[in-house]
Amino acid sequence: MSREVLSIGQVRIHPGSVEKVDALREAADILEAAGAVTSGYFDAMQQREATVSTYMGNELAIPHGTNETKNTILDSALSVVRYDGGVDWDGEPVTFVIGIAGKGDEHLEILSQIAILFSETDNVERLKQATSPEELFSLISQAGVS
Numbered sequence: 328m329s330r331e332v333l334s335i336g337q338v339r340i341h342p343g344s345v346e347k348v349d350a351l352r353e354a355a356d357i358l359e360a361a362g363a364v365t366s367g368y369f370d371a372m373q374q375r376e377a378t379v380s381t382y383m384g385n386e387l388a389i390p391h392g393t394n395e396t397k398n399t400i401l402d403s404a405l406s407v408v409r410y411d412g413g414v415d416w417d418g419e420p421v422t423f424v425i426g427i428a429g430k431g432d433e434h435l436e437i438l439s440q441i442a443i444l445f446s447e448t449d450n451v452e453r454l455k456q457a458t459s460p461e462e463l464f465s466l467i468s469q470a471g472v473s
Contacts, residue, residue, distance in 0.1 A: 332437060333405040333472065337361055338460040344412030351376070354390050354406045354426025363404030363428040364392075371396035372426070386422040386455075387445045388414070391434065403433040407467060409454070422455060437472070444470040 337357050345353075355369035371392030375381060381390045392399060406426035414421040425441055427434050444450050444467070457463040 332403045332433075333407065333464070333467065334361070335461060335464045337405060338407045338464040338467075340409045340411070340457070340460055340463060342411050344410055344414055347376075347414055347416055348373075350388075350408065350410065350414045350421075350424045351390050351426075353408055354424055357406035357408070358404050358426050358428050361402075361404045361406075363400065363402045365399045365401065367396065367399040368392055368428065371399050380417050380419075382416045382419045382421060383442065383445065385445045385448060385451050386413075386420060387425065387441075387451075388416045388419075388421045388423070389425045389427055389438065389441060391427040391429070400428045400430055402428070403430045403437065404428050405437065405472070407463065409457075409463060411455075423451075440470070440472045444472060 351372045352369055355372055358364045359366060372390045375393045382388045408424045409422055427437055429437055454466055457466055
């Protein structure tokens with residue numbers, strides 16, 4: 328990848344909880360602010376959720392658009408938001424919402440790195456203990472997700 332897909336400005340921590348649609352909106356907004364997607368990406372994320380949930384287990388959801396909406400993606404990027412109050416993701420408890428925009432097939436590599444990181448409950452606990460966006464960003468970067 329030509330540039331980093333995750334910068335400190337794309338990592339946030341919220342003390343409370345939000346509705347799933349609001350978590351999707353924030354993920355899309357962060358990706359749009361990073362210049363990675365157009366304003367249509369939020370709708371693309373909603374379309375994906377309507378067909379298949381992006382809940383991955385271990386308190387992780389990875390919302391992303393559908394293949395039919397690739398035209399809304401300008402560049403590869405991630406958004407990472409931790410909701411300490413949790414998000415009800417179609418009945419599943421989610422703490423981490425990692426929005427993904429992948430140009431071409433780049434999202435597959437990004438997805439696999441995130442899946443590996445979140446497959447270990449110890450890693451998830453470490454990410455939950457991070458006290459600042461900077462610390463959270465550092466932990467994710469150290470895991471090779473950048």
